[in-house]
Amino acid sequence: MMNNNKHTHPAHTPHEHSHPHSHGPAPLIVSGLTVTYADGTPALKNVSFTLEAGEKVALIGGNGAGKTSLFLTLAGVLKPEAGEIFIGDIPVDKDHLQTVHSKVGLVFQNPDDQLFMPKIYDDIAFGPRNFGHSEDEVRQKVTDVLTSLEAEHLMDRSSLKLSGGEKRVCAIASVLVMNPRILLFDEPTAFLDMKAKHRFMNILAGLEQTRLVATHDPAVAAAVAERVIVLEHGEVCADGPAAEVLAAYFSGIKLP
Numbered sequence: 001m002m003n004n005n006k007h008t009h010p011a012h013t014p015h016e017h018s019h020p021h022s023h024g025p026a027p028l029i030v031s032g033l034t035v036t037y038a039d040g041t042p043a044l045k046n047v048s049f050t051l052e053a054g055e056k057v058a059l060i061g062g063n064g065a066g067k068t069s070l071f072l073t074l075a076g077v078l079k080p081e082a083g084e085i086f087i088g089d090i091p092v093d094k095d096h097l098q099t100v101h102s103k104v105g106l107v108f109q110n111p112d113d114q115l116f117m118p119k120i121y122d123d124i125a126f127g128p129r130n131f132g133h134s135e136d137e138v139r140q141k142v143t144d145v146l147t148s149l150e151a152e153h154l155m156d157r158s159s160l161k162l163s164g165g166e167k168r169v170c171a172i173a174s175v176l177v178m179n180p181r182i183l184l185f186d187e188p189t190a191f192l193d194m195k196a197k198h199r200f201m202n203i204l205a206g207l208e209q210t211r212l213v214a215t216h217d218p219a220v221a222a223a224v225a226e227r228v229i230v231l232e233h234g235e236v237c238a239d240g241p242a243a244e245v246l247a248a249y250f251s252g253i254k255l256p
Helices: 067-074 094-103 120-130 135-148 164-176 194-205 218-224 242-250
Strands: 028-036 042-051 056-060 082-087 104-107 182-186 210-214 227-232 235-241
Touching (some): 042 067, 042 082, 042 235, 056 067, 056 218, 067 104, 094 104, 104 164, 120 135, 120 164, 194 218, 235 242
Parallel strands (some): 056 210, 056 227, 104 182, 182 210
Antiparallel strands (some): 227 235
16 A cells, blocks of 8 residues: 555644634544445445645545545544544544534535525525524625635526536535635536636635545546545555556556
8 A cells, every 4th residue: 555654643733622713724534434334335444544734635436435435424424333533633423513514514526415595695604604603794704705716796696597617616615614624525526617627626726724635537636636545445545645646546557
């Protein structure tokens, strides 16, 4: 297995508890994660890795490799039968789900799964409203995030009337408005044309959060990540520098 030693030893940040409202990037620590579906099918098998605060990592693997299952588990949606996940010093478990949901942002493969309100404004306002912000605060947050993405003109539109690229930007906005510390992107360039894909990668380059991006596209993986993790049949089969792992994976060389 390709590996970099600095990623294999979980290191909790000592000041995490003293700054609970900080919105900077956070480390993601995954240790021995095992998930099995209700029908007995294994989804993840003893998955372990660490993302340093602010690190940019791509996750690749074929259909059914476990990428989406991993993301749902990291976001606290699926419950593992074994293993641990930490956002800094905060465990991803049933006792900390509200905190986890405020610190981990998951952008789904299909933006229609994320946009369900009559207007884009309400889609993006949904999270801040649920966390008890005043309507004035909500409006400011929605305006700020859409302005940062150069998409404020979409605020009063319906997602039904948007292009695929516009929907993708609004789905990202609905996550960024919560100031997450870790961002998970599940096949974010799927169904996008070249112009929209280029815009998405520019947006990604400007984000400071720790990021894990699942993709089938080697060009996207190379552009957005310094490091690549390969999942196959629910297991990590490679983890190392992007150029090295991508060259081996996409040239058909069997990874150790």
